[in-house]
Amino acid sequence: MPDFNFLILYVDNPPRSAAFYADLLGRPVIEQSPTFAMLPLREGVMLGLWSRHTVEPTATGAAGFGEVAFAVGDAGEVQRLHDDWKARGLSIAQAPTRMDFGTTFVALDPDGHRLRVFVPQDAA
Template sequence: MLNADFILLYVDSPSASARFYADLIGSAPLEESPTFAMAALPSGIMLGLWSRHTVEPAATAGAGGAEIAMTVADAAAVDALHLDWQARGLAILQAPTDLDFGRTFVALDPDGHRLRVFAPGQG
């Protein structure tokens, strides 16, 4: 059985993206070079940030081709995190709303990848 424990995002600037995610998750990158950076998410999943200009084979998808979903405890935590990220200047694609799977909002990282926060079963 395969274990999905690594997410790779193709980014314009690995160092800029590493700073963005370090601030967002409160953890410094584990590895960083001009073409690649890696961080550990609180869940233990590794996040790789690979330069879209040097990835091999060449990436063909445009910016923002991925979504990372993160769960929080409840609807109040969704709303609080939304306010925090908004204050940090993150672009908000979807304001907090209740959907069939729970309360959620969506922000964008500097490369246009979606960052979805949600509280399951709260919708």
């Protein structure tokens, strides 16, 4: 079975998105051009940011129809990240909320991609 090692988001401006994610996640940009940028998410997993204007084949979907999810250790960390991301100016699509899977919030990146932070129910 192939190994999962890459997540690619189609973005309007890869250098701008790379700066956004580098600052938000505290990760370095390890590759950058006008049409593509890449950051490590964790060992063996990369985040690629590809220009939606140059990707081939042409991407037809829109941002917001999927999510990038980040698990944290407890509900306090969910609240702390919510407050931090809101102070950074991210649009908050869902304030911290208790759902059937745990406590969560959703923010949007500059291209409208959904970023969900959550703590699994058994850890909340």
